[in-house]
Amino acid sequence: MSTYIVRNSAMATTAAPTKVTTGTAIKTLLQLAPSSGNPIVVKEWGISFDGSAAATPIAVELVDTYAVAATVTAFVANDVQPYLRLSDVGASSVTLGTAASGYTASAEGTITQTRHGDLQLVAPSSQYVKQMPLGMEFFVPGGHFLRIRVTAPTAVNAWCYVIYQDM
Structure with missing residues (x-):
């Protein structure tokens, strides 16, 4: 099993990752x-917002x-990054494409x-991180779609990420 991290942006190089508006x-x-046939388990996920005041x-x-997939900006292979043993990890088995893995x-x-792995109300000036207890990770079967979705009363910018293992 290999561990990977993805964020809601392209891989950062000379600039910071781009924040995405919630709308x-x-x-x-x-x-x-x-x-298909290659499930993943979520080890950790998180989100943070750049609102300037606590509100709804x-x-x-x-x-x-x-x-059912959302239409997204597709990840490219470099956006799905090894998280642990960088030198001996191959590419993740997740499918890339605008109707597959991506952001925004x-x-x-x-x-x-739907099936929820977690559901929270987070202040627009705050953040949330969830590390799954061992043996209680959120399992997503092959052929399904894992999403981080938000519904905001007022638009703010966000960064989010998922650390997962291919099974």
Whole structure:
């Protein structure tokens, strides 16, 4: 099993990762598509906002949307980074593409079934990090879609990430 990290932006090089606006409607900030037959388990995830004042909280979801993908800006292979043993880790088995793994959704898709791994209300001037207890990690089957979604009463910018293992 190999461990990887993804963020809701392209891999940072000479500049910091780009923050993404939440908007005021439901929005997928990050999506992972485990390839068929290759599930993933979420080890940790987190999100932070750049609001300047505490206000009505933002609904934040870590959710499996089964067979329905959002339309996203696709990750490229370098955006899915090894997290632990860099020298002996191959590429992750997640599927890349605008209807697969990426960030900043432009369309949510018509979801008919979900399964939540976590659900929180987070102040727009705060952050949230969840490290899954050993043996209690959130399992996402191959062919499903893991998303970090937000619903904000007032738009702010956000960074989010997922640390996961290919199974």
